[in-house]
Amino acid sequence: MYKLRAFNMKWQLLNYFLISSIISASSFYIVLEYFQEALTSWEFRLWFIIAVIAVCLSVGYVATKRWQRKVDELHLAMLEISKGNFSSRIEIEPVEPFLYLYDAFNTMASAIEERVQLLQKLGEAEAIRDQELTEVAVMEERRRLARDLHDTVSQELFAIHMSASSLPKILERNPDAAAGMMNQLIQMSHHAQKQMRGLISQLRPIELNDMSLQEALEKWFPEYCRTHELQGQLDVMVGGAMSEAIEHQFFLIIQEGLANVVKHASATQVRLAIYEREHQYVLQLQDDGQGFERSDIPSASHGLSTMRERAQKLGGQVEIDSKIGLGTRVRVKIPRFAEQTLAPTSVKEEE
Known part of the structure; x- marks a missing residue:
């Protein structure tokens, strides 16, 4: 099958050479047969050569233009793939000299699209697994924060409560010491408030949480x-x-x-x-x-x-x-x- 397609491509190219050769040979035959006397004029010979060259160039231009268009189609398809358009394909005509090349490209593009889709699905599955693991890690972190809350803020609040409870008695027995106790209460409450803000900041969610x-x-x-x-x-x-x-x-x-x-x-x-x-x-x-x-x-x-x-x-x-x-x-x-x-x-x- 590959040899047949390659043969068709070469055969089409040979057809253009054959057409050009037939036109040139026919032109020389007609001139030699019917215009022998005119050949003595150098002007006639010059115009005859120009006409033959122009006809051959026209045939070559038609051939190269058609082949260039096929190459451009392949180039544009490759650009689409490079831009991420993995669904891009080249339409194949029934009689196509680039048939095997276009077919190979379409097969390659389909394989790339399937692999990228599979990669994305695997990535999505992995992302979901990571999200589940993250949720487990969040639960563990919340337990840790609960322990920290108990070991820090809770103890601070207990100390503030004990100090505040003893403040009336201190006012009765030693009013001068009450001012120092109140300053200590202010410092302790400020420290407890600072610790609480830090813990709240850590608990603040940064995930989508069922939102788009x-x-x-x-x-x-x-x-x-x-x-x-x-x-x-x-x-x-x-x-x-x-x-x-x-x-x-x-x-x-x-x-x-x-x-x-x-x-x-x-x-x-x-x-x-x-x-x-x-x-x-x-x-x-x-x-x-x-x-x-x-x-x-x-x-x-x-x-x-x-x-x-x-x-x-x-x-x-x-x-x-x-x-x-x-x-x-x-x-x-x-x-x-x-x-x-x-x-x-x-x-x-x-x-």
Whole structure:
């Protein structure tokens, strides 16, 4: 089968050479047969040669244009795959000299699409397992906080209660010592209040908690920006519902990215945008901070590598664009697959 297809391709190319040769030979035969006297004129010979060359070039142009169009179709299909459009296929005509090449490309694209879909499903399953493990870890952390609450704040409150209970007797017997006791009570209550705030802060949930990603961000993002003195702008433009795993990973990536902005960027403004394309979900986090050079990434790349790992779990990728003094832009792209498998479509360049 492969030899037959390759033969058809070579045979078609040979046809163009044959047509060009027949035209040239016929032209020479006609001139020699019917225009022998005119051959004595150099002008006639010159125009005859120009005419033969023009006809041969026209045949060659038709051939190369058709073959170039086939190569361009393959090139555009490869670009679509590189952009994340894994459903891109090349339409194959019944008589097609590139049949074996197009068929191999379509087979390869189908295999890539299946593997990326499988990778995303495995990543979603792993993300759900991680979330379950996180819930277990949260329960253990709450137990630890309960023990800390008992060992610290509870004891502080007990000491305050005992001191306050003894204060009336001290006022009766030694009024001068009452002032020192009251200052001690104030310090103890302030310390207990500080410990309580710390424990409450640790117990504050940072997960989605049965909310959609947009709902969670609308509640959490402005508060986070106010706390860290940032001017935040949030744009979420997603029509359909994302899977739970993608929303969860996006939320964790956003938390990691904003933590990097607070720790390293020295930024005053930050913009968070989430939108969807035909074949991708895109998350973009941009700040106006100090930026960094690519050579400096390895020295402080723990957060960035974590974001890359989370995106790669779902078959995605992370692009980082940063310049000194011009801020940093982090773009995360996750493949978006249709619920139903679509039939092969012709290649269209994405705008």
